[in-house]
Amino acid sequence: MQGRLAWLGAALLALTLGGAAIHAPGQLGIGSDRRRIAFVAVCLVAGLIYLLAVRLVLRGGTTPRTTWLVLAVALLLRAIVLPGPAFLSNDINRYVWDGRVQVAGINPYRYMPADPALAALRDATVFPFINRADTARTIYPPAAEALFFLTQWLASGVLAVKVAMVGAELVAIGALLALLGRAGLPRAQILVYAWHPLPVWEFAGNGHVDALAIAFVALALLAAAADRQALAGIALAGAVLAKLLPGVLLPAIWRGSGAGRALGWKLPAAFVATLIAAYLPYLGVGADVLGFLPGYAGEEGITSGRGIYFINLIAQLVRLPPWAGRAYLAGGLAVLALLGVRMLARPVTAAGVAGDALLLGSVLMVLLTPHYAWYFAWLLAPACVAPSWPVLVLTLLSFTIYQDPFGAKLLWPAVLYAPFFALLLLPAAWRQAPYVPAPASRSR
16 A cells, blocks of 8 residues: 555656646746646646545555655655745735835734835835735734744745745644544544645645644644643634634534533633734734725625625526625525534544534635635645545645636636535545544543
8 A cells, every 4th residue: 555655646746846847937927828727737637646645545554654655745745846936826925025014113904015105125026016015905814924024034035935834834734643643543644634736836835824724723623622722712713813714613623622511711712812912913003903804805706795606606597686695695604603503512522523623614615615726725624634525626626716716707616616516415425534532541
């Protein structure tokens, strides 16, 4: 088995090298439509190789040497794309800018990048490529901003951010390895996250801050499984302060701290206290501390519903009223609330907490149908412990978003979501690891 896994890992490395070579040197983007199509095709082929590797690991028979092989290949995959340019997204330029603004002692929520007050900080390599430079303040929450500051204080530039995101991935992998051990599962199952092409390209390649959110999600899952209420609350708050989406995991994480007892107060208290403490240094700008977030929800068509695939799909069949988007979101929140309430009484195991977190996260992402591939990557943290074929296929097919991010409202989203729902109809497709009690020596 280890030999076959090594061959699959070698194939992934070769495909990653090929994907990196597709980028046209000197181009900010990938270079051309033909290159973009080729890149997406390479990533999808890599996805097939990845699924074969996942199947091999889940069938069992792994050893500690298998885990080291998995980790070595994961490191090499990231080493291939880390030194190169971020050619799939320009978000990293905003990260560098926000860090630079803070190093200069300025609140990043106070000014738009194009504001004359920041003219002295402009350069020719970062400032010209900041998105929404003259229309939006930063959108990123305080944990993300703290990391941006740290990277630019230690070593200015884009590479510093990418290295920091890979560092966050290492924290996530360490926490997930511990979680797998607590669940009684083979640690080689870390392959589910570590070999997935999406984190490789989006974090080592594009430097997206979602890597920081994944690190905190993994830490929150581990703390919840260990019945460390305060730590779980702090870690979950950190995930929300990096990327708001993991807030949906609160029922799974809080349930995890209950250990069959009445819900404790430590987790929510630590969660709220961490949120408040993180925002305090930035409150000098008042309500502007939310940055571009309120405007972003409108721009992406979330509040109106025009940016949500399933609303557009229904609109092809019937005429929808203006309040359809709000009703859709309210119904989605109700579904998530019902799922969360049911989870509060479930038994506490590492696999159980991860499985419930994966369910809540997956429902949220399918409800919102994001327009960006990297938004799906955080689902891979709980999927390491509670693998689900529909979710793994969904995260892999997110690469197709690069082919047509905003043009076709029906065709390309169908390519992304139809296989997910088709797999859900197959028996045992939602394959989650069984609920395994934690070893007695680790229980509290």
